[in-house]
Amino acid sequence: MIDEIQHDCGIIAVLGHPEAANLVYLGLYALQHRGQESCGIVSRRDQRMRVAKGMGLVADVFDQAKLDQLVGDSALGHVRYSTTGSSRLENAQPILVDCAKGSVAVAHNGNLVNSLEVRAELESRGSIFQSTSDSETIVHLIAKSRMASFEDAVVDALSKVRGSYSLIAMNQDMLVAARDPRGFRPLVLGTLGDGYVIASETCAFDLIGAKYSREVEPGELIVIGGGELRNYFPFPPRRKARCVFELIYFARPDSLVFSKPTHIVRKQFGAKLADEAGVSGDIVIPVPDSGICAAIGFSERSGIFREKGFTRNHYVGRTFIEPKQSIRYFGVKLKLNPIRDAVAGKRVIVIDDSIVRGTTSKKIIDMLREAGAKTIHYAVTSPPYKHPCMYGIDTPTEEELIANQHSVEEIRKFIGADTLSYLSMKGLLSVLGEDAKGYCTACFSGKYPVVHKSSKVSQFDLFRFPSINIR
Ligand code: SF4
Incomplete structure (x- = not known):
């Protein structure tokens, strides 16, 4: 992602x-x-x-x-x-x-x-x-x-x-x-x-x-x-x-979050996914930056060589001017470019933390194929992301979340991967260990810990004129 x-x-x-x-x-x-x-x-x-x-x-x-x-x-x-x-x-x-x-x-x-x-x-x-x-x-x-x-x-x-x-x-x-x-x-x-x-x-x-x-x-x-x-x-x-997505994606890997070292937990997610997916390949490559720690864990567990498959441009701001359709996948390409010499002719296992709409994953896979990857296995270090967050994370609507609307096989076809695997909920919880019950997993399970009659993702967006003394 x-x-x-x-x-x-x-x-x-x-x-x-x-x-x-x-x-x-x-x-x-x-x-x-x-x-x-x-x-x-x-x-x-x-x-x-x-x-x-x-x-x-x-x-x-x-x-x-x-x-x-x-x-x-x-x-x-x-x-x-x-x-x-x-x-x-x-x-x-x-x-x-x-x-x-x-x-x-x-x-x-x-x-x-x-x-x-x-x-x-x-x-x-x-x-x-x-x-x-x-x-x-x-x-x-x-x-x-x-x-x-x-x-x-x-x-x-x-x-x-x-x-x-x-x-x-x-x-x-x-x-x-x-x-x-x-x-x-x-x-x-x-x-x-x-x-x-x-x-x-x-x-x-x-x-x-x-x-x-x-x-x-x-x-x-x-x-x-x-x-x-x-x-x-x-x-x-x-x-x-506690929000499990902080450990999967949001927090920095050098942070302790919920008393857990984020980098180590992500490596464990990657290792668990390697156990569950059981796929073979020539190289493991992360979608940077969030997939990096999990790719290390996947590579260590599977014994498959970890390669740097993409270069990420860290200097792209949040807003840029989209050119006309003449340059395909401009938005993703501006941030991410496959390293042709690393992936050409290889059976590539791509490690990503989640698939949200599916459009970015599709572009990543298309770019890897254009760079000469022989086969592409897409491996996601969390269960399918099906439900929007109500607790402070900006997510698309249910209709826009591809896993809410489609099966894993349909998603695989849409993104164009040869195979697709997700970390299971059981696998995710096993990494969290004894306190697994103390985490929110609502975006995967739909079991929201707190709901309210007016609960929705974006509550209001009203325009008000300033009239009190907020400095
Ligand atoms: S639904 Fe729960 S686990 Fe998912 S992002 Fe929101 S707080 Fe985190």
């Missing part, structure tokens, strides 16, 4: 460090794969918050002048890809508001399945939304809460939302980090000198020299203020539903 399913968001906070905003800035670079549409940082000094946000990549949005303004020993950052709400600056995060609770900054990763109802209820009581993002719902709930303390107001707000959230909220005095009781999205805690760091993935810690402490547990609330850290679980425990 090349960019057919998009990550949701990445968040990071640094507390108790004089270079907090600079470190968050670096951390956002490490989390850039989780969102490329917009980014932002809020810093705090002497109870005053400052914000810088913009559309585009971290490298495009921030310059030295902006970073110099983000003074203070605490900072909160966010990279965004829109799963609800459109791609506009008003939807960029962190959201910073001035309200009855003082200045409040919020960065959210996830998707609230009941945000339409909560938003309508808030609007009926006078709240005026300025963005189309479901994350703003949480901010309004905090602002409207009858709880006197900021910490209790955050808990009160979270008690009213359903779905997925890994969230960091900051006011003048403290920071509150929370993960929903099912733990869909990752969140990790670390230390940096005498301070603390919280982020979506540990790859952000590596870049800034922070030390990993542990995963923030599903349902856990962490409060950091006055140099001290407290934690508790404010809500009744639920069956865990």
